[in-house]
Amino acid sequence: MFWASYVLAALAVVLAWPAPIALSRAAWPARAPFTAMVLWQSIALAGGLSMIGALLLWGLEPLGESLTDAVPAFLGVLLRDDSAQELGVVHVFAISAASLLLAHLLFTLALTFMRIRRQRNRHRDMLALLGSPATDQPSTLVIKHPSPVAYCLPGGAHSVTVMSDGLMDLLTRAELDAVLRHENAHLHQRHHLLLWAFAAWRSALPWLPTSRLAQGAVSELIEMLADDEALRRVDESTLVRAIAIVGSGALPDTSADPLDDADGAGTGGARVRAGVSGGGPAESGTTTHRLRRLLTPLRPLNRLQQTAALSVAGLLVVVPPVLLVAPGLIR
Amino acid sequence: MATLGDLERTVMDLLWATPAALTANELRDSIAAAPSGETGRELAVTTVLTVLSRLEKKGLVERERNSRPHRYRSVTSREDHTAELMHEVLVTAPDREAVLARFLGSVSEAEAETLRKLLGRS
Numbered sequence: 001m002f003w004a005s006y007v008l009a010a011l012a013v014v015l016a017w018p019a020p021i022a023l024s025r026a027a028w029p030a031r032a033p034f035t036a037m038v039l040w041q042s043i044a045l046a047g048g049l050s051m052i053g054a055l056l057l058w059g060l061e062p063l064g065e066s067l068t069d070a071v072p073a074f075l076g077v078l079l080r081d082d083s084a085q086e087l088g089v090v091h092v093f094a095i096s097a098a099s100l101l102l103a104h105l106l107f108t109l110a111l112t113f114m115r116i117r118r119q120r121n122r123h124r125d126m127l128a129l130l131g132s133p134a135t136d137q138p139s140t141l142v143i144k145h146p147s148p149v150a151y152c153l154p155g156g157a158h159s160v161t162v163m164s165d166g167l168m169d170l171l172t173r174a175e176l177d178a179v180l181r182h183e184n185a186h187l188h189q190r191h192h193l194l195l196w197a198f199a200a201w202r203s204a205l206p207w208l209p210t211s212r213l214a215q216g217a218v219s220e221l222i223e224m225l226a227d228d229e230a231l232r233r234v235d236e237s238t239l240v241r242a243i244a245i246v247g248s249g250a251l252p253d254t255s256a257d258p259l260d261d262a263d264g265a266g267t268g269g270a271r272v273r274a275g276v277s278g279g280g281p282a283e284s285g286t287t288t289h290r291l292r293r294l295l296t297p298l299r300p301l302n303r304l305q306q307t308a309a310l311s312v313a314g315l316l317v318v319v320p321p322v323l324l325v326a327p328g329l330i331r
Numbered sequence: 332m333a334t335l336g337d338l339e340r341t342v343m344d345l346l347w348a349t350p351a352a353l354t355a356n357e358l359r360d361s362i363a364a365a366p367s368g369e370t371g372r373e374l375a376v377t378t379v380l381t382v383l384s385r386l387e388k389k390g391l392v393e394r395e396r397n398s399r400p401h402r403y404r405s406v407t408s409r410e411d412h413t414a415e416l417m418h419e420v421l422v423t424a425p426d427r428e429a430v431l432a433r434f435l436g437s438v439s440e441a442e443a444e445t446l447r448k449l450l451g452r453s
Contacts, residue, residue, distance in 0.1 A: 112429070119430045125389065126416050128336050129343050130409065144410075145417045150434035164417070179434050186432040195429040222432070241450070247438045248446040287435060287442050291449075 004323045005057035008050040011320065015047035020210035024217050030293045032301040033224040035309045037194070040218055042313040044201055048105060049320040052098050057324065059094030062086035066327045108204035109197070116196055120155055127153070131162060137180060142168065148249045152183040154192035161187070170249055175242040178234040185229030191222040220286045227290060240294050247287055338374075338382045341365070343391060347409045352395050352402035355379045 020043055023029070029036030057067065063077075063086060064070035074095070076082035131141030140161045143149075148167035153160050161183045168176060186192070198218045202211040230239055301309070345361050346353065353361075359379045383403050386392040391412070395402040420431065438446070 116429050123416070123419070123431065126412065129340050129391070130413050130416060143413060143417070145413055147417065147421070149417060149420060151420055151431045153431045182434060183432070191432060192429065195432070199429040219436070223436075226432075243435060244446040244449045246435045248443050248450060285439075285442075287438050288445070291445075 002058070002061060004327050005054050005061070008054035008057060008320060008323050011323075012047060012050040012054055015043050015050065015316070016208060016210055019043055020213050024210075024213040028301060028305075029217070029221060030224065030289060031298045032306060032309070033221045033228065035301065035306055035313075037218065037221045037225070039309055039313045040214055040221070041194070041197075042316040044198070044214060046316040046320055048201075050323075052102050053320050053324050055094045055098035055101070059087075059091045059098065062088070062091060067324050105201075105204050109200040112200035112203060113196060116199070120153055123153060124155065124158060124160070127160065127162060134163070137161075140180065148246045150179045150183060150246070152186050154187055154190075159187045166249075167246065170245050171242055174234060174238045175245065178230050178239045178242045179246070181230040181233050182226045182239070185226035186222065189222075189225060189229070191226070194218055194222060220289060223286060223290055224293065227294065231294075236294050236297070240291060243287065243291060243294075335382060335385070338362075338378070339386055342379065342382050342386065343405065343409075346392065346403065346405040352404040354400045354402050355383060356400065358383075358403070 020040075023036070023039060023043070060067065060070035060074055063073040073082070077084045077087070127141055127143070131143045134140040134142050139159060140163065143162055143164050145164040146166040147164060148170050149162070149164040150167055151162055153162065161180060163176070163179065167179070171179065195218065198211075198215045202215045205211045227239060341362055342358055345358055355376050359374050359376050362374055362379070383392055383394075387394060387403075391406055392403050393406050395404070420433065
């Protein structure tokens with residue numbers, strides 16, 4: 001089983017560093033955001049699987065030729081106090097590391113889910129008190145606030161799209177429609193599940209630079225996907241105008257600072273300003289990228305390129321499990 | 332039949348509209364006298380008290396305990412709550428992105444300049 005664990009370890013390293021860095025620098029994802037999204041998911045999934053798998057195979061090696069032999073033997077050691085003399089300290093260490101890593105990943109996923117859900121519920125509670133239903137749009141709330149804001153809050157049947165009356169004053173009906181279609185695309189395509197998984201991956205492995213790259217890339221890709229969905233119903237110039245108006249109007253120095261009056265001391269306003277102009281390194285440039293591809297539409301990838309990228313994604317997910325059982329099969 | 336959520340909203344609207352603190356009885360009377368009347372005329376004071384304690388837990392309402400019956404007032408104005416909520420939406424934190432999806436994320440100073448030029452041109 002040694003060779004399989006080394007192949008898995010090599011795969012884990014490739015998927016942890018060079019592959020995500022290359023993908024985050026590539027230009028083609030803007031031409032095929034859906035394919036790129038599939039590839040990111042398979043990189044994350046295969047990366048995690050091969051990390052855990054490599055440790056597990058290496059640690060269990062003394063107990064059997066393949067996982068199918070080694071796992072029952074290991075369970076015997078655990079449950080029936082069978083002799084564990086074949087296992088050295090390093091092997092026990094590797095098995096423990098694999099179990100801990102798996103538990104850590106699953107636990108962080110669950111924890112992130114609960115944290116996100118708690119924040120959403122609290123936010124929805126406040127919206128129920130502060131927002132009023134939009135007159136002609138189902139599950140859309142209007143909130144009284146001068147800065148142009150639109151967002152959606154996912155939550156199954158309770159999903160809502162929220163827009164400020166400041167936004168409604170600035171945009172024409174068609175532009176507003178573009179914004180709402182963009183937000184509805186997020187809800188329909190369940191983008192919040194992707195954001196949840198990649199946010200969890202990032203907080204589980206913050207020391208891995210690629211978990212940050214992946215989260216940044218994914219949040220940019222979902223915006224492109226939602227833009228594409230909006231373009232089925234509105235034309236490009238309308239969507240571009242909506243983005244430009246919201247983007248330039250969101251800056252406090254072009255509109256009245258929304259929080260200065262309400263906040264008294266004005267500290268809240270300063271914090272908003274920092275948030276708007278600062279931007280995380282992962283997110284800076286997203287708006288530019290979105291606009292660029294709307295203003296000069298890119299040729300989508302051809303069928304061959306699409307198939308190639310999707311095949312790589314498929315292989316990535318299939319290879320680690322196959323490697324886990326393969327040594328037993330070719331014996 | 333009005334749900335507790337609807338009642339919370341009605342009660343908050345009343346408290347936000349009056350600067351003075353109100354008792355649960357006064358609130359019930361105001362709800363019953365509301366022109367729409369949809370919230371149910373036969374509202375029990377205990378229901379209003381339930382709603383008030385829920386709102387208190389959420390940090391929206393505070394109780395004046397030195398009078399009997401207790402009087403309730405809103406902690407801050409509706410505008411302050413809205414500003415706070417929008418602040419939450421507008422401030423970018425990496426983990427916030429998973430909670431809600433904004434139409435437009437952070438815009439850098441340079442990007443905003445580009446956007447303004449774009450608008451001037453079109």
